[in-house]
Amino acid sequence: ALFAAFADGTSRIEHFQVSGVTRPMLQALTSFGIQWSLDGETLTVEGCGISAWKNPTFPIDCGNSATTLRLLAGAITGAGVTATLDGSYGLRRRPMDRIVEPLRKMGAVIKTTPGGIAPLTIQERSVGQKLKPLTYDLPVASAQVKSCLLLAALGAEGTTLLNEPGPSRDHTERMLSSMGVTVNSYEVETHNTLRYMVELTPPNPLKLLPLNMSLPADPSAAAFLIVAALIIPGSSLTLKGVCLNPTRTGLLDALQAMGADISLSNQHDAGGELVGDLQVNASELQGTEVSGSLVVRMIDEFPIFAIAAAVANGTTTVHDAKELRLKESDRIAMLAAELRLLGVEIEEHSDGFTIQGGKLQGGTVDSHGDHRLAMSLAVAGLAAESPVTVRNAECTAESFPVFAEILQKLGAAISTEG
Known part of the structure; x- marks a missing residue:
């Protein structure tokens, strides 16, 4: 649903399941002015492109899902809007400095609660202002952190390079590639240790293809x-x-x-x-x-x-x-x-x-x-x-x-x- 919101045009996603993780994401999209509808297990999202997101009126409640918060943080940074991300008591104890630090390196202005935890407030950028491309070594292999940074990289001017110590999930890379984004993944051996590299170069102009897909079983x-x-x-x-x-x-x-x-x-x-x-x-x-x-x-x-x-x-x-x-x-x-x-x-x-x-x-x-x-x-x-x-x-x-x-x-x- 989040990727479809970045696309230019209508996306159709079959076998979509509403849960405690996906429901806050759908509610968040509404806050950003994204129109969507759910007919049984078929989700339709009217994507408006990364530059047309609106500032939400209220804080975004991510429930208990760190995945939702981290992916939204990257998307909000990439879109350049202002939003506050919050969640349950349990979510407020999860470490968010692992995304805040690299997002700030890209030029994002982010306010956090002491200790680098939620709630997070991300400030909008000036019209036309791009993020800096990022070269970053992830201390721990994490698909959530990697995906957050790749979504933010869509709003950067140039190629972002991420370096992981292990092979984390690559659903984000596969989906962005299917939407027309240049994403390359490869392995590099240094000192007899494998590192896992991901490069993303946003398209110019930044127009992502809509999705037409059926979700496999989790x-x-x-x-x-x-x-x-x-x-x-x-x-x-x-x-x-x-x-x-x-x-x-x-x-x-x-x-x-x-x-x-x-x-x-x-x-x-x-x-x-x-x-x-x-x-x-x-x-x-x-x-x-x-x-x-x-x-x-x-x-x-x-x-x-x-x-x-x-x-x-x-x-x-x-x-x-x-x-x-x-x-x-x-x-x-x-x-x-x-x-x-x-x-x-x-x-x-x-x-x-x-x-x-x-x-x-x-x-x-x-x-x-x-x-x-x-x-x-x-x-x-x-x-x-x-x-x-x-x-x-x-x-x-x-x-x-x-x-x-x-x-x-x-x-x-x-x-x-x-």
Whole structure:
């Protein structure tokens, strides 16, 4: 939706899902004067070009989504309008200096709360004033930060070059390329270490092509169903039309290394993204080790990966995942605390955890308002020796509103209250 708002003309997006993440984005577009309509799962956006955005009257509420705030910060900077971005109490604790610093290097004027957190106020630029192109080394591989800077770079005069230590998600690069923007990605080896480079040169004149696309199934949502099928004896599940972008398939690689019976078929290109079907069969999993570049490719899937590790034979160790402490919750600490309540032997590390596989017990656990933790604990309940109750599970609506409904349709004994 955000990319369509930058286009010149009408974009049509099929299979669009309204959730706690996408709803604030649509509301934000209205604030910028962008017209859109939703007919079932078909979203139509009347793009007016990057230079025609209006200053919103009120602060933009990004809910609990750091993705929404960071992408909007880049888009607002690129468009050159004035806006304040705010959100929930949890979002106000997320670090935003990682986008504020490079945006300021491009010439953006940004006011933040002390500590570099939300709310953020971005000031408009003078008419005709361009941003400076940016050459920047990202300290941590982050698709959110990278995408923020690429959107801002659309308002720069010249080529922006970003340098990452790992291969973060590249959906933004693919989509901008399909809209006529020159985006080049390549690897550079320095001192026996691979760096991942992205160059963006805005078109002149700055006119982006509208989108006409069908969204594939989200691999992060599919992850919960995949692990559920793997750990419940006798299960067999087919998932169709799942995004298989190589930067998003780290969980599949990790699970297959554990002995998971997962096969891919019908792989094809859809709007610049690799899409295919997955066949998942219940499997006896073995412990494994996850570190390095694989971590970046499955950074959002560690809560559900931990459930697979908890029922696997042997030891599973995760390192190089310190970024998990900066998510909707401190996912390392919260995972450890809640899994211990289910009888899991888990040890925290500063940058990960170690799990001794075994059996899951029943009990009452808490999501701490983290949607991915809530769904992971619910999946744990499906394989536990007695029922598991997940408190504060309403947060699943943030990214997967029909999570419980789909599991029920698949035959899972799951119920909701409230």
